[in-house]
Amino acid sequence: MNIDSIKNGIVIDHITAGKSMKIYHLLGLDKLECSVALIRNVTSRKMGKKDIIKVDYDLEIDTDVLGFIDPDATINVIKDGIIVEKKSIELPEKLTNVVFCKNPRCICTTEQELPNIFTLTDREKRVYRCLYCETKAAE
Amino acid sequence: MRNLINILDLTTEEIEELIAVANDIIANPAKYSEKCRGKKLATLFFEPSTRTRLSFESAMYELGGNVIGFSAAQNSSAAKGESVADTAKTISCYADIIAMRHPKEGAPLVAAMNSTIPVINAGDGGHNHPTQTLTDLLTINREKGRFNNLTVGLCGDLKFGRTVHSLITALSRYSGIKFVLISPEELKLPSYVKKDILQKNNIEYVQTTSLEEYMPELDILYMTRVQRERFFNEEDYLRLKDSYILTMDKLATAKSDLTIMHPLPRVNEISVDIDNDPRACYFKQVLYGKFIRMALILKLLEVE
Numbered sequence: 001m002n003i004d005s006i007k008n009g010i011v012i013d014h015i016t017a018g019k020s021m022k023i024y025h026l027l028g029l030d031k032l033e034c035s036v037a038l039i040r041n042v043t044s045r046k047m048g049k050k051d052i053i054k055v056d057y058d059l060e061i062d063t064d065v066l067g068f069i070d071p072d073a074t075i076n077v078i079k080d081g082i083i084v085e086k087k088s089i090e091l092p093e094k095l096t097n098v099v100f101c102k103n104p105r106c107i108c109t110t111e112q113e114l115p116n117i118f119t120l121t122d123r124e125k126r127v128y129r130c131l132y133c134e135t136k137a138a139e
Numbered sequence: 140m141r142n143l144i145n146i147l148d149l150t151t152e153e154i155e156e157l158i159a160v161a162n163d164i165i166a167n168p169a170k171y172s173e174k175c176r177g178k179k180l181a182t183l184f185f186e187p188s189t190r191t192r193l194s195f196e197s198a199m200y201e202l203g204g205n206v207i208g209f210s211a212a213q214n215s216s217a218a219k220g221e222s223v224a225d226t227a228k229t230i231s232c233y234a235d236i237i238a239m240r241h242p243k244e245g246a247p248l249v250a251a252m253n254s255t256i257p258v259i260n261a262g263d264g265g266h267n268h269p270t271q272t273l274t275d276l277l278t279i280n281r282e283k284g285r286f287n288n289l290t291v292g293l294c295g296d297l298k299f300g301r302t303v304h305s306l307i308t309a310l311s312r313y314s315g316i317k318f319v320l321i322s323p324e325e326l327k328l329p330s331y332v333k334k335d336i337l338q339k340n341n342i343e344y345v346q347t348t349s350l351e352e353y354m355p356e357l358d359i360l361y362m363t364r365v366q367r368e369r370f371f372n373e374e375d376y377l378r379l380k381d382s383y384i385l386t387m388d389k390l391a392t393a394k395s396d397l398t399i400m401h402p403l404p405r406v407n408e409i410s411v412d413i414d415n416d417p418r419a420c421y422f423k424q425v426l427y428g429k430f431i432r433m434a435l436i437l438k439l440l441e442v443e
Binding site: 103105106107108110111113114130131132133134136 | 263
């Protein structure tokens with residue numbers, strides 16, 4: 001399968017197979033007008049299978065969102081056809097308006113102008129809890 | 140500026156410091172009677188309460204301070220749709236410290252994030268109630284003289300009972316603690332409390348549906364009420380509300396120095412004939428609640 005290589009843009013590589021569609025929506029890539037290639041189940045020596053997203057536009061990626069969904073992913077920034085920067089992703093300490101609290105007893109589900117903030121409470125198990133009511137973020 | 144939103148906001152040293160101040164207040168009340176002269180406590184109660192609000196108010200009066208506030212959401216601008224954040228900003232202009240009870244979980248944290256004065260969480264729905272935990276700890280300190288090597292029975296609603304979760308969290312920081320978790324199947328302690336607190340800290344515990352089975356082992360029996368306001372379904376509440384009722388018969392095998400506690404209000408889960416038994420400590424617990432709140436107000440207002 002041939003996908004044109006990109007001149008100026010980004011490549012999100014090493015995405016856990018199956019997570020690219022979620023990343024595509026949560027990063028708002030569906031709203032871009034440029035070419036976006038979403039490649040699923042690519043053979044990978046390291047991972048067995050992986051997904052890749054290529055965006056033909058020099059876009060500032062929200063690494064908090066990406067880190068929350070798939071902290072093992074990497075970002076390559078491409079300029080004039082060559083990789084100029086490789087960014088690794090980390091689990092963010094705090095997520096604002098990325099996931100939303102589903103606890104009907106939580107203040108942030110009543111007062112809707114409040115930001116939905118989740119904090120990392122267990123790095124090993126990748127657990128995020130609502131700042132206000134401590135409800136665990138749904139996967 | 141410090142707030143008290145969650146009992147874990149305080150280190151064990153700070154809790155012990157508060158208990159020491161509360162014990163000193165009990166021994167020397169006159170020494171503290173003018174400490175908060177000219178200061179105002181705002182009690183913002185968006186949900187009904189007898190004990191907690193009056194305990195805070197009497198604590199402030201006994202420190203020589205004054206109290207403003209409201210005791211129901213319909214008596215405040217919340218009824219007009221004002222946000223918690225705006226209420227906190229407004230009250231910061233009038234008072235020196237806030238005690239807030241709110242039916243929504245996290246509301247006192249939102250107040251603390253928007254206030255310029257200290258905020259005390261006086262209960263946020265089924266979530267946290269740190270001053271009840273401080274009250275329970277002072278009671279245990281006064282009645283038992285220690286926090287370690289205790290077998291603590293927790294009985295009733297262990298699922299929604301926030302005071303139970305906070306007490307388990309606080310006592311899990313001490314050694315030699317064993318919990319006996321007594322509840323009907325439907326109101327068992329949530330698995331996250333077992334996993335994240337009991338198992339993580341290697342705390343010994345047993346779960347049982349029988350109130351009598353472990354009675355002879357208990358140093359403390361903490362009774363709780365099945366709370367109507369925590370149920371979405373009235374049928375479930377009616378089916379479970381009379382699950383455990385402590386009577387003199389059930390105390391027959393208990394230790395002579397057992398400490399019986401209850402965060403109150405009681406409905407029928409402790410028979411009134413136990414009230415005169417020397418092991419009944421729940422009304423002393425109410426009194427201790429006022430003293431620990433006095434100590435807390437002093438700490439947060441940084442009054443020497």
